[in-house]
Amino acid sequence: MTTHVMLIKDTDFSAVDRTRDMHDLFVKQVRDAGLADSVQVVRAADVGIYNRGIVVKMLPSGTVYAGVSESDIETIVETTVKKGVVVDRLVHRGENEQVRIVMRHCGVVDPESIDEYIGAQGYQGIKRVLFEYSQDTGIEEMKTSGLRGRGGAGYPTWLKWSLAKSAFADQKYVICNGDEGDPGAYMDRSVLEGDPHCVLEGMMIAGYCIGATKGFLYIRAEYPLAIKRIQLALDQAYAAGLLGKNILGTPFSFDLEVRLGAGAFVCGEETALIASIEGRRGTPRPRPPYPSDVGLWKKPTIINNVETFANVSYIFYKGAKEFSKIGTEKSKGTKVFALTGKIRNSGLVEIPMGTPLRVIIEDIGGGVASGKKILAVQTGGPSGGVIPEQHFDTPVSYEHLLELGSFMGSGGMIVMDEDDCLVDIAKFYLGFCVDESCGKCAPCRIGGYQMLKILEKITDAKGTEDDLATLKRIAQAMQKASLCALGQGAPNPIISTMKYFAEEYRQHIVDRKCRAGKCTKLMRFEIVDAKCKRCKLCVINCPVHCISGDKDNGYLIDQETCIKCGRCFEVCKFEAVARRY
């Protein structure tokens, strides 16, 4: 007999946490009802529900009550605990539930044990493929599933496979793209670390369907734990006969090898990645021909993302029909996002396609940690865009994000609040792309640099209104003429911030103001003499000794030498240092 558990949590972010009081009342009620032996009342740290008052979750039934008041305590204990009947009017019906497909084994199995993976229905997908599918029916199954590439662009996976399958060659390759480089994104790392075997299984299935006998896992060297676990998983799979010659006694043979990326962002681009595996410098080449025709060592090659392969093994285990029930019409399945920035619960969330952004940020992520007003969310990394708060009801799918001027990307999602300056954010992302540009094509190499110079000019209080037009012109040139997605996508953060936050650019250029106080050249620190108690803390702490004066005449900051580090502002106990912008 399992003991019943009641989790109690006050989910409001008010000054007073009522969790403890409600817990005590529930304990008393349970004791009075004579149920103290079979029911435990526990205060929870987090129940994954926010701003819904007192929440009570029953275990093991999973019933959740929200907005519970003191007068409901007796009803809940008498009805639900005693008789097992649900109190309808209190039931919480939120959309805060996540779905686990890609991360189905993450946090469940021991990633360093092949036995645990097999015990959790692992390698059932490859078994079904080998014994029940031909190459064509396998690809057909992928088509039914509607899976699209999870690396960002959303190219239909089955189509890529089908092209590689019909290409005629003596050797074909499968590559897993684990070169995850977007700032703030780490879904692939988590899957590689938490469930390495499911990625191997997905690659084996892909190999069978296109007729490849060799595959490479391209993982960036900055992920030492992921590399260690993948290598261990490979060794175990070889020892168990699940890789190598005649897998499961069938004619199908498949070999896998790990290749380390040295950390160049551009190597996430498929043609640059191929060059890197071949041992050449990681630079992209014009497409077509696509890798499905001319890929690794000029042989037909498919390159899919880690998350895509994790989906593949699920599709062949559960069936494509089951998979395609989840998601929207054109975007099937789930997507994992790495939720970071000014969010209360940073971490990985896996949601069905079509879930509105607001649900992800407010219901699952718990809103902004500081309690300040939420401004925007950045999706898709350096090639994505910024989505302002008024569009948060948009469902997440490839099409909808594109419409908003952003894109799915690999799944980074960075939340920004009032303290963030959008011009500064745009400058950060562009700076990243300029650093990472391989320099092969002129639009990306020169255009990116020039745009960055203009943005720096704007944040240095030297911007003119003509700059905005120039930015737009260069952006268009980069989008149209760059060789690969890095250059084509690099202007996106600027275009989207200029579209949604034009006022902010205007403030920087015309008013010479930065609302958030991020652009240091547009602000200054001043000592308010009336509040100053002459404690000299600011003088002592100033790293550049730019505060002068004495106890009788007060102190003054020399604006010429000040480096705007904000140290005086932080140390002053009397709010006598003011930040002006």
Place this chain on the structure above:
Amino acid sequence: MTKKITKADLDAVPADRAPREYIKVGMSSCGVAAGADEVFGILASEAEKRKLPVLVKPCGCSGACHAEPLVEVCVQGLPSVTYGRVTPEVAMRILEEHVRDKRLVQDYIVDVPVRR
């Protein structure tokens, strides 16, 4: 040399495994960075020292990176729950209160609603 897996082995995997008694510690990069190594060490060595009937094992990150280290506890007679922000002290309380006395530890449970 480990045994080769055959089709019959895969066919024989039961669809639903009876839940065993276990303690799982999230040991991906995010967990390790938050101190999961130490927590895992304490749980494993103390459980053995006290001859507690639970298996302590590592697992990947379940997604709630903000609350790492995460420790999932499943013992006979109690529903499985996950504790978040587990420190060495909380780890000891989990063993003493939850595993030995079958009383859940107050104030550390982190529940993330997930459908599998």
